[in-house]
Amino acid sequence: MDAAERNRAAYGMPPEVEGREGGRQGGRGPAPGSAWVKFRATQVLGGSAAGIFSSVPPEYVQKDNSNQEKEAEEVEATACRMGEMTWQLPGVPPPDFSVINDDVGPSVRAELNVFTRKADGTLREMRLRGPRRKTVPEARKDGSDLRRVAFHRFAAVGPGDAAKGAHAEALLARAQELEEVQWTAVDLMGEDVAEGAERRLPEFTTATQAEKFKEQEKSVSSLREWIYAKKEEQLENYQPAGPSWSLAGQAMAVPRLPGVWYVHERQQEGGRPLPWLFFNASSGKYYRRVHGTPGSWVQAGTPHHPESHPVTISSGVMCQPSAAPEGARKDDLAVALLDLPRTAQALKQPVPFIDKPAALFVLVDGLRSSNGASEFCAKRFHSQILPRLSARSDPLEDHELVAVMRDSLESLDAALLDSAARFSGCGVAVALLLGRRLAVCTLGDCRVVLCRKRRQARLLAPTAAAHCAAERRLRAAYAPLDLATAGRPLHAASAGAELLAAAPSDSERLLLRIARAAHPFAALGLSVANLQGGVPVVPRALAECEEQLQPCLAQDHLRERAENALARVREAAAEVESFMSMDAYVTQILAELYYLVDEEDGIVTPKRAAALLGVEPGCGEAAAQAGIDRRYRALMTQLAAVSPSHAQRGLRILAELAEAAAKSGAWWVPTEKAVGVTRALGFRDLKRQRPLVGLELASEVLQLEDGLHFLALLTDGARGLDEVRLAQLAEVHGSRPKAASLRIAADAGKSAPEEAVGVIAVTLQVGVETEARERASDKGPEPKKRKVENLTPGGKRKVRVASLLMKYSGASEADSLARRKAPSGRTQANAEKALMEVLEELAKVQPKELASKFAAMCEAFSDCKSATNKPHADLGWVLEGQFGKEFDAVAFELEVGGLSDIFTTPRGAHILYRLA
Structure with a gap:
């Protein structure tokens, strides 16, 4: 092969063919002695004429495929400068x-x-x-x-x-x-x-390979360039991080950059896959969708390569109804998702880039004697947090993980405030485990406590910072003056006449009126009728309040409250005087709105709202808004010139009136409208008009060390149990979370029987065989290690266990191994509580005597025929699948000499002791 042929081969040209001398019919032919190749018109021009061109161009011109890259570099170079900084x-x-x-x-x-x-x-x-x-x-x-x-x-x-x-x-x-x-x-x-x-870094649109080829055809400058352009070979220099990447097909639209592309897709609700991440294997760069801008892609960081950590999770849940005189009510609800990736996959919100194991625990504390808000939130929290976790591929920093939880709760709260349960509320405790990292957040009076063996329990997510933020918000929202000092509950309305009449003295009545005033008019004691007297009524009302407060200032036990009250009435007088100086009529309208809320105790009925707006109840949103525009909109705009805050509050009240008047549907209204928390979900009457209740989260993120950890999520009903008591319970039931949740609920019920109690107990065994080592340090000799699994000749697993069974009403009666029927009236809760007490008795026994003591307990309490088998009251060798998957999940995970937690099967409630 000569030099000319090697040159043609290097550029992908066809072999040289012999030229011919002479001219073409009707014109001049090619030059003698040169090489020519004949092309069809459809190959070159797309027409009907034939063309003959030189197979070796005098100058090879290759299409520049890096235009997008050059433009991106120029944009990024501009973004690298901000003022004097580079x-x-x-x-x-x-x-x-x-x-x-x-x-x-x-x-x-x-x-x-x-x-x-x-x-x-x-x-x-x-x-x-x-x-x-x-x-x-x-x-x-x-x-x-x-x-x-x-x-x-x-x-x-x-x-x-x-x-x-x-x-x-x-x-x-x-x-x-x-x-x-x-x-x-x-x-x-x-x-x-x-x-x-904003958005100074380059954005890229997408195109398929066919679209890119068409664009290349349009951008060539000559036929020669189109014919002899060399096809660029892209190399795979890098591999994508994380699982589930696939090579992008020719028909898939990818960012308009050269390279070999990989795509990460997720399934949409309709079943179609949706690309959300791209990886350029030629450059090693990742690209993600621009938030809220379809078809635009920007560079992203390297996705997190998920790790699997040696963490074993087991949990127990107990939501105990209240024993209130009006009847038991289950106000607290719990959600425990031990396998979060599987749940996410089933809901088409996959989370492939998070560490494993991954689990989510949500405990919701119903408030205002209602489970409306707690049920709403318990059913929907996972639908808020999973899309946010699913949309992140990068390794989440601790503060980003907290932000995901905060955004999820804020979005859930917004949905709750627009639901039928808008006026009920709930506290919440959330624990999210990703590998060894545990993220916790709380609202309301819920707690999260972490215990270690031989260590004192520790309160996670302390609320000091959240309470400070809540106090700042309350001061700005004209909250009760004595809230922080006396721990008084929050009310959306000022103190009513009946409450003021019950005050023990005139001084207490005055201080209560000023402290509970929801607006400046109530603080000064000015009614709408009083305001018709004009500006002079304000200084007279202030002077009267100051005179009445003088005796309180002279008494030591009332001085602090009196000083706070004096400051408030002076501030109120200055505000009302500014309103009156601007326009007395606007001031009267504002007072009318404020006193309407007071009279309705914070939740205005549709009838009163419609009457004030001059419309019919159930009139619809357009008519209600027209009523506001007709009478109030211009007045609130005028008020904003002297007090933007009161103008905004007036508009918020009007918005509530419009919604009440527009909708004919009923919603739940609490009988007792006072609230004892400053941070919670729900409570529309305490958020939309003036923010007496907020969403300041208490949060904490920590890394779990090797060892056995006991995590407890508790509602307000368990406030009687301090961290010392919880640490003691962890010593007894730390590896049996179901029994622990039962004991916590039982102890809490003794101190507050009229309240519902919610508990989620979680055992986290971090590291390899840490539980066995810690038990050895607690009780002396190390117990026998789990044997190599026993197998039948057919390859099935088998285990030898003793079972203490307690049957209860509702359990299957078709039980050939039943020793006796369930006693009349025994519920599942009764059976589980009895088994908890058995476990506590067995916890006092030395390891060498445990087998005989368990057999004695079986003989005394078990409703299974195996209780009469001597000497161990055991079921013999049990094959896998013999008693169902619930039984297998416990029996085959026990170590030899180990006691199980409480669990249920169709037969009833069990605890197991493994013999071999």
């Missing part, structure tokens, strides 16, 4: 933010993305969201502020830099500060709020 980390995209629509309410917020390089060279992406804002410029200002902090903090962070955590803390601190910042009109000017402030 991002100088090669291969690490600069911080960037976008403004996204928030799930809760008509609001927007900034989402900041910060990239760092890990020690292993992979790119890590951290996401941080700013506060909710009403306008896009406010959100852009937040994003620009956070981006500036990220530029300053992370510009010099190298791979594996130890200071990375401190920089992240500074960024989180600034995000928390922004929650308290209100931007002014002057702040919302300049480059920080312009459209170019």
